[in-house]
Amino acid sequence: MSDSNTPSTYRKSALAPDLREMPDRTVRAWVERMAVRHLGGADYAVDSQSGATYVVDAREGTCTCPDATIRDETCKHQRRVALEITSRRVPPPGKRRVDCAACGTETFVPETSDPPALCGACRLEPGDVVLDRETGDRLVVVVVTGRRADEVPVEAADTTVADYPTNEGYPTDDIVVEVSYLTDAATGRARTYSFPHSRLQRTDGAELVDA
Numbered sequence: 211m212s213d214s215n216t217p218s219t220y221r222k223s224a225l226a227p228d229l230r231e232m233p234d235r236t237v238r239a240w241v242e243r244m245a246v247r248h249l250g251g252a253d254y255a256v257d258s259q260s261g262a263t264y265v266v267d268a269r270e271g272t273c274t275c276p277d278a279t280i281r282d283e284t285c286k287h288q289r290r291v292a293l294e295i296t297s298r299r300v301p302p303p304g305k306r307r308v309d310c311a312a313c314g315t316e317t318f319v320p321e322t323s324d325p326p327a328l329c330g331a332c333r334l335e336p337g338d339v340v341l342d343r344e345t346g347d348r349l350v351v352v353v354v355t356g357r358r359a360d361e362v363p364v365e366a367a368d369t370t371v372a373d374y375p376t377n378e379g380y381p382t383d384d385i386v387v388e389v390s391y392l393t394d395a396a397t398g399r400a401r402t403y404s405f406p407h408s409r410l411q412r413t414d415g416a417e418l419v420d421a
């Protein structure tokens with residue numbers, strides 16, 4: 211069973227600097243017109259106010275500008291990249307920006323992760339125990355597919371997951387999660403069933419202990 215204490219999505223924070231208390235270089239990092247683009251990995255291109263473009267490596271703490279390469283200083287480009295990462299304007303190193311496949315919320319996922327991309331609130335991992343919102347049954351996640359409920363057939367009922375009677379209240383474009391019943395999983399011969407993602411309620415494990 212996987213750890214359910216995964217960190218949730220990054221917190222949004224307001225940036226309200228008191229510029230009077232900042233060193234000049236930091237002030238310039240805030241107030242100068244710069245455009246930051248994530249190039250992938252830890253690299254960010256910064257189009258500076260002067261018209262030059264420099265590349266910042268946010269992991270190594272380097273920049274290709276003269277301040278950083280010749281004077282070996284932490285330059286305004288590095289500071290600006292740090293500010294834009296902190297304020298979620300660009301992805302952190304190694305991440306990319308996506309819309310959560312389940313709820314649509316914008317989130318950052320590892321660049322190397324396979325689809326479907328899910329935000330922290332929607333993420334399910336194989337082995338997670340979830341509750342069926344309709345019946346309260348405990349289910350074990352087998353795989354989170356990237357397929358839509360109206361595309362996945364339910365062979366036995368000659369319909370799709372979306373049109374299956376007990377799934378009527380859930381979005382037809384919900385992604386499908388294959389699960390098995392917790393009671394069956396113990397036998398090692400569990401059948402899998404296809405459910406719309408939003409019909410499944412995440413648990414923190416506490417529900418597994420019968421009162």
Ligand SMILES: [Zn+2]
Nearest residue numbers: 273275285287
């Ligand atoms: Zn620089």
Ligand SMILES: [Zn+2]
Nearest residue numbers: 310313329332
């Ligand atoms: Zn989500």
